[in-house]
Amino acid sequence: MEKYYLAVDIGASSGRHILGSLKDGKLNLEEIYRFPNGMKDVDGSVCWDVEALFCEIKEGLKRCKEAGKIPSYMGIDTWAVDYVLLDGKDQVLGKTYGYRDSRTTGMDEKVYEIISREELYGRTGIQKQIFNTIYQLMAVKQKEPELFDKAESLLFIPDYFHFLLTGVKKTEYTNATTSQLVSPRTKDWDYELIDRLEYSRKIFGKISKPGTYVGNFREEIRREVGFDCQVILPATHDTGSAVAAIPTTKDNALYISSGTWSLMGTELMAADCTLESMKRNLTNEGGYDYRFRYLKNIMGLWMIQSVRREFKEEYSYDYICRQASEQTIPSIVDCNDNCFLAPKSMIEEVKDYCQKSGQQVPENEWETAAVIYNSLGRCYAETIGQIEQMTGQKYDRIYVVGGGSNAEYLNRITAKYTGRAVYAGPGEATAIGNLLVQMLYNQEFVNLKMARACVKDSFEIRKYEKT
Ligand code: LRH
Secondary structure (H helix, E strand, O other): OOOEEEEEEEOOOEEEEEEEEEEOOEEEEEEEEEEEOOOEEEOOEEEOOHHHHHHHHHHHHHHHHHOOOOEEEEEEEEOOOOEEEEOOOOOEOOOOEOOOOHHHOOHHHHHHHHOOHHHHHHHHOOOOOOOOHHHHHHHHHHHOHHHHHHOOEEEEHHHHHHHHHHOOOOEEHHHHHOOOOEOOOOOOEOHHHHHHOOOOHHHEOOEEOOOOEEEEOOHHHHHHHOOOOEEEOOOOEHHHHHHHOOOOOOOOOOEEEEOOOEEEEEEEOOOOOOHHHHHOOOEEEEOHHHOEEEEEEEOOOHHHHHHHHHOOOOOOHHHHHHHHHOOOOOOOOOOOOHHHOOOOOHHHHHHHHHHHOOOOOOOOHHHHHHHHHHHHHHHHHHHHHHHHHHHOOOOOEEEEEOHHHHOHHHHHHHHHHHOOEEEEOOOOHHHHHHHHHHHHHOOOOOOHHHHHHHHHHHOOOEEEOOO
């Protein structure tokens, strides 16, 4: 009988259940279920609907049963930084905020009253993002202190779903590092920092590495979905899973995990927490095997997704790319400007930026799309320069993985602006990385290198020459 592993990979705009199995040394994937996701307005706050998401998770499990393909192992990954607070009865306290909610505005300053930005970077190696859990928790402390008083535990979103499935609370390492509260040296919570911020120590559970057994399904879940399964921690941070699946056995590869965000970087064996690194806003996120993802968060396809939502008609991404490729507008925006994080209208925000910076203002949607694609290309080129300066390495190629690797036009733009060859695929890298860690747990591969070799052999990778 074939052995199945199941990755539940939930991104900011959609989620999917992907079954993986190994045959003749190759990894086969089968998409069993897909569902939409997105942050929603709840009484003026930007929130996730975790209850609805958990129903979707169970629905996908039922589809596995219906298809007669019952996974022996499963794991869930999602976006990073967001969490739930649970009370003593394990009930969710307050709203489940999404990272684009504006309540964190000014919370960086509150944190810096206690610890300087430089010291914080030196201790955690994490890039300042106003939505990091550290700033979100400062917002709770300032604005909803009663929740803090009641909170008994904090679980990141995938940890919470694992808990709902198994009844076991685990805090997975890769996601925990994005809180900006973990030490890259001890790989544990920085309790001194937590004390200084006056966050309660007890809510931060013991950290577990990816590849840890969580538990089997609870009785109630078993009854509902019709089978039992072992839940294994993947790298629960989606970017951690995606980077585990880059199709190369070489260390020091340069990658872009391309989706709602573009995460561009390389891997390091030790974090670089220097001031030079901080100034370039590079981050050291925890990865599988205690590797560090040394990367930059770039706003990514979120900008195009947002523009697309504003179009009068529902155009396909292919069509948008084709139209954008025919425009000649030279304007460039800074994709990492916070103004693009959650604007009312992305089209207006891009126009505004061009106007204020004295550049040609896009006059229609296609010009706006062209400005965004070109700006991403420019940002990738600048980021490579910064990473090369910091690591002293030269990178001749970029591995683009994730959903965005299917965007032909963006791949060509990337090759053009960076002057590097682009190796695009696999599109399902996040789910694949999730599966690989479960398979590593089950000793299907001896190490990550062998697992990556399998990705290289199993999927078509498209090459775009530098132009
Ligand atoms: C990508 C991602 C990214 C985080 C952001 C919150 O999905 O996990 O790595 O910075 O979402």
